[in-house]
Amino acid sequence: MALYKYADDMALVTSEDLSKYQQAVSNLVQKFEDFLLGLNISKTKEMCCGAVSEADTSLFKPLSIQGQPVEQVQSFWYLGTEIDDHLSFANHSNGVYKKALQRLHLLRKLRALNVNKDILTIVYKSLIESILTFNITA
Structure with a gap:
């Protein structure tokens, strides 16, 4: 699991199983709270990459932060670059x-x-x- 940070942007990247992923997100949220930092959940996105089919992603338990669901997307902008779920540019x-x-x-x-x-x-x-x-x- 890796956490990439730049200014106020972060990306958590993992190939771990989903329970470890949810726990890592929960730990990260706790760190935010410990340092009195806000997390804009409406700007938070989740994307499954690589050889994962749409049928497979529907089997994933939706990620939630503080009881709010995190939007699953097929592409998003990170540091000025659009990245999609096939890692194609x-x-x-x-x-x-x-x-x-x-x-x-x-x-x-x-x-x-x-x-x-x-x-x-x-x-x-x-x-x-x-x-x-x-x-x-x-």
Whole structure:
């Protein structure tokens, strides 16, 4: 079981059986309470990944925190990246592609207006390159 944290975002990842998973979540909630931290249960999501079929996920006992059910999802956004239950980034990649195309259209319009090449480079790097390289490690 692993807990990934960044700023105010967390992801609990496990391949353990569900009883250990529920206990780990309960322990985490207790830590929040011990440190007087709030947990926004409405923003909390649960996703089963990998070779688990939809029929299999319906057999899982729904996760609950403080008596409130946690929403089960097939995809969610984590640290600016859309992750789905097959660990495919196809939806995320398509979204980035569409956003880049829209911004490229703006760049073409500016070029048609004979905007200085240095300005076009700045626009490209700030509006297009930044979204294409977001979350890419060196």
